Amino acid sequence: MAVSIDGPLTLPVDGPLTAAWLRQRRQRWVERSEFDIGYPNAVDYPDGDDFDLSISEILAGVSLNNVGHPFTPTSGFSGHSLxxxxxxIRELGAMFRCPPGSVTGFVTSGSTESVRAALLAARRRFRRRAVVYxxxxxxxxVAKVTEELCLPLQLVPAGAGGGMDYAALTTLxxxxxxxxxxxxxxxxxxxxVEAVDDVPAVHAALDxxxxxxxxxWVHADAALAGIPLAMLDPADRPGFDFGDxxxxxxxxxxxxxxxxxxxxxxxxxxxxxAPLNPTPTYTGAPDLTPAGSRSGHTPVLMLAALHxxxxxxxRSRAETCRSHAAALVELLTAADVPxxxxxxxxxxxFPAPSDRLRARWPLPVQDGWGHVICMPGKPFTRYERFAAEYLADRRDHGGHPLPGRPTAVAADLEDAIAC
Structure with a gap:
């Protein structure tokens, strides 16, 4: 008996996981990644120029476990990258204008864990007497981690462009x-839709x-857009970081x-x-993190990418992505797609494509709208290819009706297109 994974590739239930199977699977992953334009993963990692081997190969045979507080490195063992x-964290703090003497933090498994850790820090500061908005x-x-932390959550309506309604925030x-x-x-x-909540406007609403x-406490969930926005000229940069x-x-x-x-x-x-927990004797460092043991490889990979x-x-990568996005909007609007x-x-x-096209191009859809995210390392020809198939799909189906305007879609499409 075999379990099917994407068609002909199968893994025997009772058999070993072999290198041959993984090589086949890797080829399938590479082939399918050509169609992943709805998920925001860059694919141009700077691997190799300053190293004899790729960074991943250098780290492959090393066990690195980051336990405890990165700013108070452990004395309990040496296999870490604290x-x-x-x-x-210091370099990111400088990028996001955190006061140099106040910056702390750590690397997590993903932004969900980071949001959870931020809300946990806020809960500790306020001794659980807080509401999350x-x-x-x-x-x-956000809903998941507030439930886990037993913090009440109040949802604030999003405005016409997808950002928070600050008047509603004040009222709530x-x-x-x-x-x-x-x-x-x-x-x-x-x-x-990549709308950006304005942190100074949040503070004005709380005032x-x-x-x-x-x-x-204001937490900025800047998973994708944080670094690209930080690369903008200060006069054009939205208010989203520690300086705001x-x-x-x-x-x-x-x-x-x-x-x-x-x-x-x-x-x-x-x-x-709030003050840190007591220092565990077996690590020799106080633990700031919810996870405890964390990957020691990912901080190295992230720092290597920054450098x-x-x-x-x-900055150049962000400008290229914005240029590709603007060109894709122009290409689609020239064909009367809103x-x-x-x-x-x-x-x-843009209006969501048919299910048939989405089986080939796995794009997310919400309220009748779909999206493409132009990311580093993905050439514009890939988006042109999608656009050609999307327009053909519209013709085959007599054109997709314009969906209703959900909360997260601009109220005035003409103004939004002009952006």
Missing amino acids: PLEQQL ASTAAHTC VAQRRRGLAVVVVATIGTTM AAGVPAGRR GADSLNISGHKYLAVNTSCSALVLREDRC GFGTDGL AWRHKDAFTVV
């Missing part, structure tokens, strides 16, 4: 039970609701940084965090 993790367009992990916060602190998750690039400065009032911020390593395994970095303001691309490379994107976004939104 100093490099500390360097990564996030927009209806926030990542679904003002209605909370007296004495409860306020934790807001600002989404810096929503999953479907209007009468929330004292010491009784609020964030208390914590996360980015994903497997998205814009092109790391080929899931990972994330959480940066925190240490002066906002490999460099500031100029990070495609659009937010200013500075990599994400192009």
